Structure formats: structure tokens, C-alpha cells
Amino acid sequence: MQELLSCTNVVFHCAATVRFNDSLRHAVQLNVTATQKLLLMASQMPKLEAFIHISTAFSNCNLQHIDEVIYPCPVEPKKIIDSMEWLDDAIVEEITPKLIRDWPNTYTYTKALGEMVVHQESGNLNIAIVRPSIVGATWQEPFPGWVDNVNGPSGLIIATGKGFLRALRGAPMAVADLIPVDTVVNLTLAVGWYTAVHRPKSTLIYHCTSSNFNPCHWGKMGFQILATCEKIPFERAFRRPYADFTTNTITTQYQNAVSHWAPAIIYDLYLRLTGRKPRMTKLMNRLLRTVSVLEYFVNRSWEWSTNNTEMLMSELSPEDQRVFNFDVRQLNWLEYIENYVLGVKKYLLKEDMAGVPEAKQHLRRLRNIHYLFNTALFLIAWRLLIARSQMARNVWLFIVSLCYKCISYFRASSSLKA
Ligand SMILES: CCCCCCCCCCCCCCCCCCCCCCCCCCCC(=O)SCCNC(=O)CCNC(=O)[C@H](O)C(C)(C)COP(=O)(O)OP(=O)(O)OC[C@H]1O[C@@H](n2cnc3c(N)ncnc32)[C@H](O)[C@@H]1OP(=O)(O)O
């Protein structure tokens, strides 16, 4: 502690819980109380030049247009921190929806409280806040497509590529505000420099977002994920990668029943029959739970103003602009998403490119099973229909006699030619 207090020049405060379903108590402890404690610690650092707090562009996702300002919270963070000390878990759980109001989860709510704490307790510290949007794989550094966790889209890319996720409630034309992690790092370092050297009079907030500079939509992103998974498939897929966005509750429930639950139940039945432990329904349950907490962000678009980020870009020398590049106008989304999917394959699934031919072969087998299954299903349904309906029998007789006539006609005409 003594060494940290006496030697630290710059604090980059990234630690947080990013789980959307964390209990309010735990989220407050990590994202609010810890911020307060770190600010206190920072105030005892004589050599400190700058304190950079990492928040999220979604800390005010209850608003549609978000400026580079701190918005007041309905309940003072100090009151929330105090109440967490004496309320028991059951009561905290009960009042959580009332406290978080129109925030979608405890994560975004406590990140907003964290910003408020930074604003109120900054004292004489030289502070800035960086708000990244949805952090994705690297764009350039150390190499394209590097990723090390399943947060944000990465987990759903796996689920799509392996054929588990077939439908997602989302708006294809909504803006997918993704930002590569190396861009976030570059901007954060540049903010550290600017805050320490220029010492702005007030706390500056920097939106580390892409939509203002180079917008991409979920439809385009989903399309490119599927195209890449087709070209370079993941190994041992459950089904062929295919997915679509659904737009209302009925189609979502239909897709969940037909495309998610039914195959999982059938597969588990097959595992049971072959003496193995069923696991697919459990996995599907977990996937659909994850989808349900993420889909809020795939159904809406936000606008973030980026004046401070643009100002920072113009303050950097041409050489620094190159080294600490955070200008996403140069980003080619299709190339980036392809590299992202390949990064997921390589760094998260630990799959080798040497396995691609076998993965393609596996997809072909799955396609044949799919055709076979659909044909069998159609024949069974048709047989049942014929057994029960006179009209279906008539249609069937008509088709058979038509086929018979066609065959006779072609036979007759070919024997005439001969
Ligand atoms: C025009 C028409 C064109 C049509 C074209 C065709 C369209 C095709 C469509 C194709 C669709 C393709 C898919 C597109 C991808 C869309 C992705 C959208 C994602 C949007 C994300 C937005 C996030 C924005 C947030 C704001 C940014 C931030 O500030 S925060 C950082 C983000 N935080 C997170 O992502 C955390 C999320 N995780 C959680 O909250 C929790 O983990 C959980 C609620 C998901 C689960 O919690 P639980 O307590 O149940 O369990 P836990 O122990 O935590 O985990 C259990 C297992 O689940 C795994 N896990 C965790 N997170 C994810 C995840 N994101 N995806 C998948 N799996 C996940 C975790 O590793 C655990 O696994 P095991 O260890 O194996 O048990």
C-alpha cells in the first residue's frame, strides 16, 4: 500500500463487475463503494497526475441521446451505499426494481452511480471518465481479432457459429455500437496524457463509441458473422450456422420452441437412448437466459455526442495519432467482423485452421441429416393426413395419376423417336 501511495503517477480504474444479473449489493460494492475507496486512496498519492475512471457508454442507457456529461441519479449514491450496509438480502432484492427504475440491469445502474461518486468525491484530483460502448475483439493490436472472454457479442458469436442460436430478438437496423478493445486502450492512454498534461478545469467525459464516426447495424453484423462461419466453420457444430432476427414476441416464442427447444429435446432423447448423459436442454436454457439479458441492447439505438473525443484526436501529434489510433472512421466493419469471428475460433475455442476441412465435412453431414429429417417428417405428416382426410386422399390420387400420365407420355414419345 505504501509503495502504491508513494509511487503512482496515473490511475486507470477498470475493475468492475460487468455481470448484468449481479445482485444489487454486490454490484454496489464493486462499482460504487470500490470507486469511492479508490478515490480516497488516490487523494493520498502525492505524485498522482491523473485519475482515469472507466465507465460505460450505457451508464445512461435509459436516455436515447447521451451527452458527455454526468447525469444526476434519482437516489444519491451515498444513500444507496449506506442502505446496503443495513438492509438484508431479501429486502435488497425486493427493492432492486424500484431503485434501478428504467435501467435494464444492476450493472448499468451501478456504473451510473459510480460516475456520480467520481463527480462528487473527486476533490482536488485531476479526473477524466472514459465511456466505451460494446467492447469487441482487437482491430489491429497486437493482431486483428484477439479476444479473451465471452462478454458482449463474443459468446453469441460462438452460439451462432456452433448452430445453437437460430433466432435473436433484435432490430437489424438498430445501430450496433461496437468498439474494438485496442481502440479503447489507445483512447484511454491518450486521455491519461491529456488529463495529466493539460489539467482541464472540469472532469471531462470521453465517449469511446463508433456510431457517430462509422455506424454499423446489427443486420450487417449478423450477416457477416454467418458468412464467416459458413466460409471457415467452427468444429463439431450442433447444427448448420443459420440465424435470423425476430421482431415480435410471437415469432420469438415460435422460434424458441421450434428452433431452440425442439432440437435440444430431440438430441437429449438421442443421448439418453444411447446411454449418455443429456446436456443440450441445460445448455439451451443457459443460452436463452444469456440472450434475454443481452437483447435489450440489440433492440435499441443510442446517440452519443463525441466532442471531447474529437477534441482529443485533434490535440494529438500526427505521430501519436498513428501510434494511439482511435479513429474508427478507418475501420472496415466487414473485415473487422470476419477477424473477430476467426479470433473467437482461435483464442476462445482454441480451434486450429487445420481442422477446417473436417469442420466443412461435418457441416455437409449435418445438411444431409437435415434434409433426411425434413423429408421423413413430411412423409409421416402426409401419411397421417391421407389416413384422416378424403380431400388429402383425392389430392394424392390426382398427383399420382398426373405423374403416371407424364411418365407414360415421355415413354411413348421416346419410343416414337427411336
Ligand atoms: C436485414 C436482415 C439481415 C439478417 C441477417 C441475418 C442475421 C443473423 C443473425 C445472427 C445473430 C448473430 C449474433 C449476433 C451477435 C449479437 C450480439 C449482441 C450482444 C449484445 C451485447 C451488448 C452488451 C452491451 C453492454 C454494455 C457494455 C458493457 O458495458 S458491459 C460488458 C458486457 N457484459 C457482459 O457481456 C456480461 C454478460 N454476462 C452476464 O451478465 C452473465 O454472465 C449472464 C447473465 C449471461 C449469465 O449469468 P449466470 O449467473 O447465469 O452465469 P455465469 O456464471 O455468469 O455464466 C454462465 C455461463 O455463461 C457464460 N456466459 C457469460 N456471458 C456470456 C455471454 N455474453 N455469451 C455467452 N455465454 C456467456 C459463462 O462463460 C458461463 O459459462 P461456463 O463457464 O461454461 O459455465
Ligand SMILES: NC(=O)C1=CN([C@@H]2O[C@H](COP(=O)(O)OP(=O)(O)OC[C@H]3O[C@@H](n4cnc5c(N)ncnc54)[C@H](OP(=O)(O)O)[C@@H]3O)[C@@H](O)[C@H]2O)C=CC1
Ligand atoms: N466489456 C465491455 O463491453 C465493456 C466494459 N466496460 C468497462 O470496462 C471495464 C473492464 O471490463 P471488462 O474487461 O469487460 O470486464 P472483466 O470482467 O473482464 O474485467 C473486470 C476486471 O475487474 C477486476 N475485478 C473485479 N472484481 C474485483 C475486485 N473485487 N477487486 C479487484 N479487481 C476486481 C477483474 O480482476 P480479475 O481478473 O482478477 O478478476 C478484472 O480485471 C469495466 O469497468 C467495465 O465496466 C465498459 C464498456 C463496455
